[in-house]
């Protein structure tokens with residue numbers, strides 16, 4: 652999508668600190684890390700938010716979590732938090748589905 656920052660990262664128009672890529676997903680370090688490890692995994696297919704997925708995306712969304720597990724294993728990260736913000740009030744600022752992997756420090760629950 653033309654005005655989507657993450658589509659531009661996928662297309663290489665905006666640089667990123669890439670940590671993983673396959674034909675379906677791209678993962679890169681978050682520009683504003685909230686923990687020693689803060690990686691974003693995005694599907695290459697542009698879907699604005701989780702509310703927009705349908706059953707046809709089941710494999711894609713499952714694969715997003717499999718990619719997260721693979722990346723964390725590669726990084727020997729055993730404890731981590733996975734976050735998907737959906738909508739502005741939930742803190743979503745980029746409207747292209749992304750899974751945050753946050754780790755490398757202890758975290759409180761519930762979040763603020």
Ligand code: DGP
Pocket residue numbers: 656665667668679680681682683691735736742743744745746
């Ligand atoms: P969210 O608030 O859930 O929509 O998270 C968006 C995240 O994306 C936020 O943590 C900052 C990150 N981000 C925004 N723009 C860029 C960018 O151009 N490059 C990188 N690496 N991260 C970005």
